[in-house]
Amino acid sequence: METKESAKTTICTLNDLIFPVEMKDNPRNTNSExxxxxxxxxxxxxxxxxxxxxxxxxVPNEMIFPKIEDVLNANGITYSPSxxxxxxxxxxxxxxxxxxxxxxxxxxxxxxxxPMLRVQHSYNGLTKYKIVFGYFRLVCxxxxxxxxxxxxxYNLVIVGKHTEQILHSFEELxxxxxxxxxxxxxxxxxxxxxxxxxxxxxVTNVQDRITEVLKAVKVTAVDNSKFNTVNDIVNRITKEAxxxxxxxxxxxxxxxxxxxxNQYLHSDRxxxxxxxxxxxxxxxxxxxxxxx
Numbered sequence: 001m002e003t004k005e006s007a008k009t010t011i012c013t014l015n016d017l018i019f020p021v022e023m024k025d026n027p028r029n030t031n032s033e034x035x036x037x038x039x040x041x042x043x044x045x046x047x048x049x050x051x052x053x054x055x056x057x058x059v060p061n062e063m064i065f066p067k068i069e070d071v072l073n074a075n076g077i078t079y080s081p082s083x084x085x086x087x088x089x090x091x092x093x094x095x096x097x098x099x100x101x102x103x104x105x106x107x108x109x110x111x112x113x114x115p116m117l118r119v120q121h122s123y124n125g126l127t128k129y130k131i132v133f134g135y136f137r138l139v140c141x142x143x144x145x146x147x148x149x150x151x152x153x154y155n156l157v158i159v160g161k162h163t164e165q166i167l168h169s170f171e172e173l174x175x176x177x178x179x180x181x182x183x184x185x186x187x188x189x190x191x192x193x194x195x196x197x198x199x200x201x202x203v204t205n206v207q208d209r210i211t212e213v214l215k216a217v218k219v220t221a222v223d224n225s226k227f228n229t230v231n232d233i234v235n236r237i238t239k240e241a242x243x244x245x246x247x248x249x250x251x252x253x254x255x256x257x258x259x260x261x262n263q264y265l266h267s268d269r270x271x272x273x274x275x276x277x278x279x280x281x282x283x284x285x286x287x288x289x290x291x292x
Contacts, residue, residue, distance in 0.1 A: 009084040018062040109247040131158040199255035
């Protein structure tokens with residue numbers, strides 16, 4: 001079960017992620033499952049990061065994040081990176097792709113979305129290595145999920161469990177980026193069609209729709225004297241619907257509902273790790289696509 005401490009992320013730099021790390025024998029008497037220890041040198045001090053069995057395959061961050069950036073650079077993709085970690089054992093990077101050729105403006109609005117790559121890795125096994133293609137809105141830095149159907153069709157998720165799979169993932173990423181570059185118009189069209197489907201659904205009773213979605217995906221709505229989840233999401237949606245620069249003219253649709261819930265899920269009101277937020281985010285998106 002996640003706790004505030006185990007799920008709290010810290011914003012950092014790439015150098016903060018690529019500290020020296022190694023796996024060696026555990027000097028203490030223990031069973032085979034804990035006979036190895038992963039240690040790291042963090043700001044000049046040695047820390048034990050994980051106790052594991054000899055089967056554990058340690059892949060240092062320096063063999064992952066810089067390599068991913070090499071692939072992006074080799075494909076001529078301009079991007080802005082951001083990095084986070086949890087207790088120096090779970091690591092996350094978002095690469096927001098700035099190239100305007102790959103951007104998209106939601107119909108009838110000034111709401112612009114751009115592609116994003118999200119990468120995760122860990123030294124304690126709690127966060128599985130994964131590269132996920134998604135989008136983000138310029139108005140909000142949170143990532144947007146892609147429908148499962150398009151994820152599968154265009155191979156937009158790369159997962160690695162073992163060392164060989166992780167090292168091979170850079171070739172897969174290169175192929176993914178090249179395919180996207182060559183077929184960007186079609187891929188983008190198929191992906192944003194699902195966003196536009198939500199954007200074309202007007203919502204009159206905003207509170208009821210939010211309550212319905214939260215209940216369906218099993219997100220507990222807080223309701224006490226200090227905070228109300230539904231009201232918080234309504235306020236987020238209202239702010240965007242009435243923002244003259246976005247062009248929604250005060251009208252609320254399922255796209256804004258989804259984004260309001262997305263912002264709540266990725267806010268400090270929740271205490272789960274980023275990958276669990278994305279899982280719930282995906283459930284919200286898929287539910288809203290299928291249930292008007």
